[in-house]
Amino acid sequence: MAHLFEMRGLRKSYDVVKALAWDDATTVTVAPGRVLGLAGENGAGKSTLLGAIVGSVALDAGELRLDGASYEPHGPFDALSKGVAMIPQETLLSPTLTVAENVLLGREAEYTRFGVINGRRRDRLAREALGLVELDIDLRGMCGSLVIEHKKMIELARALAARPRVLLVDETSNVLSRDGAQILFDRIASFAAAGGAVVFVTHRLDEISTYCDEVTVLKDGKVVATHPTGEVSESDIAHLMVGRELEGEISHLEAARSEPGEVVLSVRALRPAGCAEFSLDLRAGEIVGIGGLVGCGADAVARTLAGALPAAAGRIVLSGTDVTGLGLPGRIAAGIAYVPKDRDDEGLLLGASIRDNIALGSLDRYSRAGFMALSAGSAAAEEQISDLSIKAGSHRTLVSQLSGGNRQKVLLGRWLHRDVPVLVLNNPTRGVDVGAKTEIYRLLEHARAAGKAIVIVSDELPELLRLSDRVLIMRHGAVTTEEHRPLPTEQQLIGAML
Ligand SMILES: Nc1ncnc2c1ncn2[C@@H]1O[C@H](COP(=O)(O)OP(=O)(O)OP(=O)(O)O)[C@@H](O)[C@H]1O
Numbered sequence: 001m002a003h004l005f006e007m008r009g010l011r012k013s014y015d016v017v018k019a020l021a022w023d024d025a026t027t028v029t030v031a032p033g034r035v036l037g038l039a040g041e042n043g044a045g046k047s048t049l050l051g052a053i054v055g056s057v058a059l060d061a062g063e064l065r066l067d068g069a070s071y072e073p074h075g076p077f078d079a080l081s082k083g084v085a086m087i088p089q090e091t092l093l094s095p096t097l098t099v100a101e102n103v104l105l106g107r108e109a110e111y112t113r114f115g116v117i118n119g120r121r122r123d124r125l126a127r128e129a130l131g132l133v134e135l136d137i138d139l140r141g142m143c144g145s146l147v148i149e150h151k152k153m154i155e156l157a158r159a160l161a162a163r164p165r166v167l168l169v170d171e172t173s174n175v176l177s178r179d180g181a182q183i184l185f186d187r188i189a190s191f192a193a194a195g196g197a198v199v200f201v202t203h204r205l206d207e208i209s210t211y212c213d214e215v216t217v218l219k220d221g222k223v224v225a226t227h228p229t230g231e232v233s234e235s236d237i238a239h240l241m242v243g244r245e246l247e248g249e250i251s252h253l254e255a256a257r258s259e260p261g262e263v264v265l266s267v268r269a270l271r272p273a274g275c276a277e278f279s280l281d282l283r284a285g286e287i288v289g290i291g292g293l294v295g296c297g298a299d300a301v302a303r304t305l306a307g308a309l310p311a312a313a314g315r316i317v318l319s320g321t322d323v324t325g326l327g328l329p330g331r332i333a334a335g336i337a338y339v340p341k342d343r344d345d346e347g348l349l350l351g352a353s354i355r356d357n358i359a360l361g362s363l364d365r366y367s368r369a370g371f372m373a374l375s376a377g378s379a380a381a382e383e384q385i386s387d388l389s390i391k392a393g394s395h396r397t398l399v400s401q402l403s404g405g406n407r408q409k410v411l412l413g414r415w416l417h418r419d420v421p422v423l424v425l426n427n428p429t430r431g432v433d434v435g436a437k438t439e440i441y442r443l444l445e446h447a448r449a450a451g452k453a454i455v456i457v458s459d460e461l462p463e464l465l466r467l468s469d470r471v472l473i474m475r476h477g478a479v480t481t482e483e484h485r486p487l488p489t490e491q492q493l494i495g496a497m498l
Pocket of ligand 1: 014018019040042043044045046047048049089391400401402403404405406431433
């Protein structure tokens with residue numbers, strides 16, 4: 001079969017980090033009508049590869065070919081004009097532009113004449129594009145205030161509306177609801193059926209077996225193998241990615257479960273935005289998982305427990321102290337740590353180092369007579385880098401230079417070494433590779449065994465089933481199901497969500 005897209009001998013280094021380190025003979029191709037899955041640990045080079053394909057990463061060496069001809073994009077807009085569109089891992093929408101302006105970014109000439117904007121035409125074009133992904137939202141709203149799912153759908157709409165030949169999708173499904181993910185996979189399938197070529201990056205190996213024709217595994221910037229997905233199992237792919245077996249480590253965690261202790265966090269008749277009353281007694285050494293479809297209220301519950309969203313009513317008592325009136329910083333100081341879902345918007349200082357981001361969870365430890373002595377956090381940061389296998393030169397590396405999954409690990413690392421009694425984790429392993437996920441599960445299990453009380457909101461049912469002592473399923477803002485161990489199957493929980 002003729003190739004639509006071809007990559008050969010790609011190399012890219014950032015100082016000593018070899019993000020892409022293919023030898024001259026290494027070639028990866030995608031034929032028309034095919035979906036290529038890209039798998040690899042955090043920092044393996046997947047996003048760098050996609051960045052190189054749209055010209056946002058300048059390669060040190062290598063060759064890209066589109067339709068048999070040399071292809072050298074100068075940036076994402078140039079790539080788009082040549083028929084290559086990307087949905088990046090971290091959203092690139094401009095927060096201060098409207099939905100319509102973002103959807104039509106780069107197409108302004110289509111609705112502007114002699115410098116005058118034709119608003120009706122703009123709105124019609126934007127509506128057409130959003131129709132491709134079944135998104136019906138206010139065209140005049142600012143993108144900065146949208147939920148992440150809508151931002152991703154806008155990026156998908158923008159890409160599809162440009163009618164590209166090659167579509168690159170970087171870890172998009174992990175922020176989408178089931179319905180959103182279904183729309184994404186349907187569009188990918190029809191795009192391929194119409195002769196397009198797709199490169200799809202995900203850490204969810206079931207998505208690779210279900211939706212991809214072939215899988216290429218990257219490790220330390222090199223191509224380890226490419227196989228038709230029908231010929232490799234998910235555990236084969238995981239093995240190629242991390243170079244070791246993972247299942248045994250997980251079942252070990254299952255065996256170590258013990259009875260929870262005293263109630264640490266008592267939540268009474270809390271009214272998170274858009275939700276019914278929510279009550280919970282969370283015990284020391286207990287993990288309560290909360291799941292449900294998008295808009296079910298689990299996200300609002302997590303944010304309200306953390307103090308990131310105000311509650312309309314109710315009480316939250318932490319070890320006998322009423323913390324209801326406290327905002328996010330006050331709750332953190334009181335002992336409720338929070339890992340948000342949208343890490344770049346809500347969680348991390350991208351321009352600061354790993355050490356400073358981790359130390360943010362412990363400012364009280366590092367302030368002396370009103371001055372910050374963050375250098376004292378270096379050892380703690382190095383410990384987190386090693387415990388969580390954060391791929392970085394040192395604790396001085398800026399978070400903006402880390403891969404997505406490694407950023408997520410920094411966010412978690414901020415709290416895992418802290419002595420906080422309560423952790424509220426909102427999709428804590430989003431974008432984290434299978435090996436590091438096992439490591440994070442192990443650390444959370446240790447935190448649980450050490451008596452921490454943990455609430456995990458997760459879109460991944462296997463994660464909830466693996467970690468939780470209790471699972472709450474929410475629908476339309478209310479808890480409709482509560483299950484204790486032994487927990488029901490994934491299928492039964494999905495049934496409860498619908
Ligand atoms: N701008 C940059 N400056 C310095 N190092 C960088 C930069 N961008 C990427 N890197 C490094 O290159 C390596 C590959 O990163 P990349 O984002 O491609 O990984 P990835 O496979 O996409 O990981 P993830 O699964 O976590 O998204 C990492 O070690 C990362 O820290």
